[in-house]
Amino acid sequence: MTFQEIIKLHPRPASLDRDAVLRCIDECLDCAASCTSCADADLAESDVQEMARCIRLCLDCADACDATGRIVTRQTEPDLRVIGAVVKACSAACLACAEECERHAAHHEHCRVCAEVCRRCKQACDDLFAKIG
Amino acid sequence: MTFQEIIKLHPRPASLDRDAVLRCIDECLDCAASCTSCADADLAESDVQEMARCIRLCLDCADACDATGRIVTRQTEPDLRVIGAVVKACSAACLACAEECERHAAHHEHCRVCAEVCRRCKQACDDLFAKIG
Amino acid sequence: MTFQEIIKLHPRPASLDRDAVLRCIDECLDCAASCTSCADADLAESDVQEMARCIRLCLDCADACDATGRIVTRQTEPDLRVIGAVVKACSAACLACAEECERHAAHHEHCRVCAEVCRRCKQACDDLFAKIG
């Protein structure tokens, strides 16, 4: 996506590993949209009553990924305590959502795919966290 | 991005033109991230005083694109009046941001690229609006 | 809420009617939180299958109100075309959500209260729109 070019054109040198940052933003955008779509698909399923936990955790995960994607995108005057805590919280939200989506993966294809996206986003958050130390 | 697969796995048939919807979501995600990054780059420029309007319109555009991306993603029980008004507002936010970024395109490369993303997102919103009628 | 004090301490004179702005922000915050909570309450109801449209419109309304509250809060270098289009879209989202919540008001008290908040927020958006002209 084009936003990556803009990040590379920032006037100040990056204080964080750029590849880890770009991958984290990318996964957060994809995961936020995937969870918004999976919650919406759950809502249209005939077994929606059994999908309440999945919908709730997808909504939480979308909110966490949105905020994390925005915060990690900013390169001016970063506070590493904040970024570290935020990617850690996002990782927790992705894990909980992935685990719940996996429980429905056999009967809802959208949950199977969503779980994969959540797992990738969790990994990208964990990798960025490791770079922050 | 993977979220497009999830949208295609939705249990109910789409009520809107799917290609127009997918393109609108894609552009909204890219534009939201681009505007968040451009506002942040502006903030680190030595002429930040002259960039106040650009920062403000980038922040507005990011907020409008975020909300629009989420709302357009949902396929269950859509209300076309809501979707129409939302993509129209997003188009207005993209246009204002593009015009301001273009004023700085010669001296700030990130503004030049951001203006292009905003123009593309405006077009995608206008195209979806035209399909809603 | 304290944020109103901060808005009044802004270094530049407001370009929009301040009372209309403050009321619009206040209602957007309350409506976003009310719709987030109503969607969540719907999800825990035994008739959740019948609440799909209500959940979807509550989620849309929360997203629209969040973006609108942020955009209307900003006083530096406003673009009135953007603000006008955004409050108009928010008004449409509030109306659709109010109408749907009203259909469930007799059996779900949270929908009855949520509809009232949506109606008030719609009015605040319409009033601000009228001031922009």
Added chain:
Amino acid sequence: MTFQEIIKLHPRPASLDRDAVLRCIDECLDCAASCTSCADADLAESDVQEMARCIRLCLDCADACDATGRIVTRQTEPDLRVIGAVVKACSAACLACAEECERHAAHHEHCRVCAEVCRRCKQACDDLFAKIG
């Protein structure tokens, strides 16, 4: 605000201490709006160059508070690991923003007030975290 009534009308009993939850949501809404407004006021100040870190941390804090307010509002099928990590991250964002705003409190009244709101929101997040324990 009226959203508190809706939270109390939720069909399932709360799993978390209700007073701590309501206070956390209230402070998150106020803090998100305060930080959005403070960043915007900073942008209009004649010493905006010195306010870059304050603007950035206010934007981060607004994003963290928005996501936290939404996640804490939901009562259906909560995951306490997610909620705990999210309020902890929000507390870190509030602390960093409060400390930076305090540095400008003597010359920018809006920063003085914003720092107070951030301190209160941090406390409300910490108190809720303690209840989750």
